[in-house]
Amino acid sequence: MTTHVAVIDYGMGNLHSVASALKHVGADRVDVTHDPSTIAAADRVVFPGVGAIRDCMTEIKRLGCDDLLRSALADRRKPVLAICVGMQALMDSSEENGGVETLGIVPGSVRFFGRDHTDSSGHRLKVPHMGWSQVKQAMVHPLWAGIDDSCRFYFVHSYWVSPAAEEVIAGTFDYGLLGCAAMAKDNLFAVQFHPEKSHDPGLRLLRNFLNWDGSC
Amino acid sequence: MPLAKRIIPCLDVDRGRVVKGINFVGIRDAGDPVEIARRYNEEGADELTFLDITASHEARDTTASTVEKIAREVFIPLTVGGGVREVSDIRTLLNAGADKVSINTAAIHNPELVKEAAERFGSQCIVVAMDVKRVSEHAQPPRYELFTHGGRKPTGIEAVSWAQKMAELGAGEILLTSMDRDGTRDGFELVITRAISDAVDVPLIASGGVGNLEHLAEGISVGGADAVLAASIFHFGEFTIPQAKAYLEGKGIEVR
Numbered sequence: 001m002t003t004h005v006a007v008i009d010y011g012m013g014n015l016h017s018v019a020s021a022l023k024h025v026g027a028d029r030v031d032v033t034h035d036p037s038t039i040a041a042a043d044r045v046v047f048p049g050v051g052a053i054r055d056c057m058t059e060i061k062r063l064g065c066d067d068l069l070r071s072a073l074a075d076r077r078k079p080v081l082a083i084c085v086g087m088q089a090l091m092d093s094s095e096e097n098g099g100v101e102t103l104g105i106v107p108g109s110v111r112f113f114g115r116d117h118t119d120s121s122g123h124r125l126k127v128p129h130m131g132w133s134q135v136k137q138a139m140v141h142p143l144w145a146g147i148d149d150s151c152r153f154y155f156v157h158s159y160w161v162s163p164a165a166e167e168v169i170a171g172t173f174d175y176g177l178l179g180c181a182a183m184a185k186d187n188l189f190a191v192q193f194h195p196e197k198s199h200d201p202g203l204r205l206l207r208n209f210l211n212w213d214g215s216c
Numbered sequence: 217m218p219l220a221k222r223i224i225p226c227l228d229v230d231r232g233r234v235v236k237g238i239n240f241v242g243i244r245d246a247g248d249p250v251e252i253a254r255r256y257n258e259e260g261a262d263e264l265t266f267l268d269i270t271a272s273h274e275a276r277d278t279t280a281s282t283v284e285k286i287a288r289e290v291f292i293p294l295t296v297g298g299g300v301r302e303v304s305d306i307r308t309l310l311n312a313g314a315d316k317v318s319i320n321t322a323a324i325h326n327p328e329l330v331k332e333a334a335e336r337f338g339s340q341c342i343v344v345a346m347d348v349k350r351v352s353e354h355a356q357p358p359r360y361e362l363f364t365h366g367g368r369k370p371t372g373i374e375a376v377s378w379a380q381k382m383a384e385l386g387a388g389e390i391l392l393t394s395m396d397r398d399g400t401r402d403g404f405e406l407v408i409t410r411a412i413s414d415a416v417d418v419p420l421i422a423s424g425g426v427g428n429l430e431h432l433a434e435g436i437s438v439g440g441a442d443a444v445l446a447a448s449i450f451h452f453g454e455f456t457i458p459q460a461k462a463y464l465e466g467k468g469i470e471v472r
Binding site: 124129133196202 | 262287312313335337338340341389417443
């Protein structure tokens, strides 16, 4: 089986990390692109994201990346991995930038940790949530294969995803609240952390993605 | 389990070679940055910082290509700083493979750059670096100010309020270096580290002065740092990253 990955490029920052990590774990071909035919031809799709949500949404729509993503998701044999802001963009809306309507692919919202964020014992927690946090796996999924439950991944975000349906939650992190670290539904897997920056467990997750047929 | 405290080896790079100055003079050559970055990645460093201390603009292209080479092999976050003056410099470094870009002097000359950069690229990738020195006499209440030019040029700007202003403008993280301690191996300047960590919501990286593993622990437990940065103790093979982590863990500090 060859692995041809399209990393959807909507012009927001550094996508090389994702591309080079995918190559490192054995992808045969990685295209960083917003060309519809290239994305249609790829056998799996990564929807990354860095930056502020409003600008991301503007570019996603301007380049037609929303339609490309929807058609990739509609093809159930095509695995899709959304990362960080890519995951947040899947929801209905985000509190960032004064409130932004997002893609509405997964019901739920994206919320701010808030100023004066604290843990359960009242200790102040810095925002952004930046660094290595444990991810508790909430379901058995091919993308967790070979990854220890509660191992640490690298996070950097000030907003967190709150899905409407609990059953899509594939993993959680604990940072003053129990947040959604990963979601899974059909051929979609989405992560709040950065697997491409999470060393061995992150690379393992990307390798699992290359080996995934899109079914749960 | 709480967020792990981060250990960040720092590569000071001059014309493509990692160096480490003692008080920014008396530079020793420590090696090839790609080689060193790969080693820290394998050893379990939580992040890497790459500071370009090259003075000339021509040599900066070397930096971008070095960052590219590192980014191809290192799968932990990479912060790059040094000589960042405008938004286009930030874009160049992010495109070369940096995950975060550190702004220092340019933020002093033009604080709006921090705001513009955070709005464009997101706070998560904008680090404001500040070099501070204690300016008050010993018996006086402590006052720290920002310095530029490797600690030689005073700015008169008070450090704590500056850190708060930078966080308000959108800095996602503060990299604090004590110029009194940098290169001394006497440990972090804990007073100002604590003051800034308490005053800002964003994470704080402590830098300057690490000479042993206890210094790393103090930076976290006394200084309140979210991450500790060190160069020479790692570069010259005195301690490995796993040794540092084992030490911190023994002190009850959460590590990866």
